[in-house]
Amino acid sequence: MLPSPDNGRPCRGRVLIVIGDATETVDTLYPHLRLQEAGFEPVVIAPERREYQMVMHEVRDGWSITKEWEGYRLAADLAFAEVDPEAFLGIFFSGGRAPEYIRYDADLVRITRHFFAAGKPIASVCHGVEVPAYADCVRGRRMTTVAKCRFDLEVAGGVYVDAPQVVDGNLVSGRTWHDHGHYIGAWINLLEAEAARQAAAAGSRPAGRPDAAEPNAAGPEKLLSRRSFSASVVAGLAAASAGAASAATAPGPAAPAAAWTPRFVVASCMYGTAPLETVLAELPRLGTQLVDLWPRHHGSQREDAAALGDEAFAALLEKHAARLAMTTRYDLGPARLGEELPFLARHGGTLVVANTGGPAGLPAADLRREIGRFIEGMKPVVEAAEQHGVSIAIEGHSKMLVGSPDSLRIFAELAPLPWLGIALAPAHLPQDPALVAALVRDLGPALAHVYAWQHSAGVFDMQPVPLETQLEQLPGVGPFDFRPLMQALREIGYAGLIEPFMHPTPRGIPIVPETAGVTDRIAAAERHLLGLAES
Secondary structure (H helix, E strand, O other): OOOOOOOOOOOOOOOEEEEOOOOOHHHHHHHHHHHOOOOOOOEEEEEEOOOEEEEEEEEEOOOOEEEEEEEEEOOOEEEEOOOHHHHHOOOOOOOEOOOHHHHHHHHHHHHHHHHHHHOOOOOOOEEHHHHHHHHOOOOOEEEEOOOHHHHHHHHOOOOOOOOEEEEEOEEEEEEOOHHHHHHHHHHHHHHHHHHHHHHHHHOOOOOOOEOOOOOHHHHOOOOHHHHHHHHHHHHHHHHHOOOOOOHHHHOOOOOHHHHOOOOOOOHHHHHOOOOOOHHHHHHHHHHEOOOOOOOOOOOOHHHHHHHHHHHHHHHHHHOOOEEEEEEEOOOEEEEEEEOOOOOOOOOOOOOEEOOOOOOOOOOHHHHHHHHHHHHOHHHHHHHHHHOOOOOOEEEHHHHHHOOOOOHHHHHHHHHHOOEEEEEEEEHHOOOOHHHHHHHHHHHHHHHOOOOOOOOOOOOOOOOOHHHHHHHHOOOOOOOOOOOHHHHHHHOOOOEEEEEEEOOOOOOOOOOOOOHHEEEEEEEHHHHHHHHHHHH
């Protein structure tokens, strides 16, 4: 086995490299060495613990197919059957002829599905795609691979892109070893972000947190959703590689406070019922690729996507270099959220937001019991969410069971993280910036999403008020001071998305009449929040 050099730095985490006999030499050794250089420990896994013969592939002049030579030998550290994937930060699927044979291994399928479901950093090159394709993990995912494996990707439901680097959420891919210099860096960035996210989450976990299965018993806290985190990071990585990075999409992990940068997603309903393509065309002006699709009666873009069908919707996203980050589905209610999960999984979405319904203002003695019952009733939907690699966030709503600061804290104690968390909506809370900031610190890893939104007259009683008053819901317009909130998010290393938001009256109309004006208002809110974060 190749030694891990002592570079004087602590190990940042362990990362799997999948091989077998006839694994391509350069495909394997380049990431193996790059991981060590970046402070990670590469762990080679194969069907069994032994040495494996690697090969070198090249299409020589006059040949139309690949010619093969023997390369170096490499020992496997672990057999597939010995691997607990929870213990590893990420995985690399190497190329060569090995994937064609090892992909049928049941333990390798188990390992592969874990990384896709958990949203951990994944890289694949050349024939490596054959492993996740067989494991049914590439459906709806954008990838590249060597041209001869395009069929393997597409027959399994993947979307082939002929490019030296393709980043789709937590998934990074290259075509052949010639592309290593293009895509490996993006994967390393994701690994660094995942390592920092885990460190930040571990550092912020409170002692004695009750476990969801036994509300009155102390239990270990679980981490916030890697999938929701990866989606928020990748927009910046992809934009940076294309030379289009901006402050709103700058890549970076949930990290120490000094390195924290907010990441934004655009609520489609801010444009009312404007066509989906109109909304997507505005994203470049906002410096983000990420969109939250809302249905009627707030918007109509989720229905637009359904009417297009999967193939046309994916093509429209690609046309505008956009990514589906999430959907907000109050219309479904918590019990029917399972209907939304396949759509999100097919298109790379990682989060769906709903609310609890139910009575508000319960006495403390009843509140914990009713929230526990709600979470218990959500178990089948949460299990389905985990299977699809999608997290659920419950919005705190002042007129529902989970809405008050106390109810949000109880929910955070009982919720089975990472697949069930909280979407914070300051407009539904007392308009006390210090109280909201303290709540953010208390919620910690349970915080899955943030609506940057404050209360204004008429917002919830649906009474007609002047447009200027309605716009006071936006950050930087109304009186609410978002600085303590942004500081608290920085302190906990918040890794999710922030969604500048307001409700127009009536619902379903754009927040201002012109499309360009809507974009200007969202951009101003983002600039305001960024300024607070930087200060």
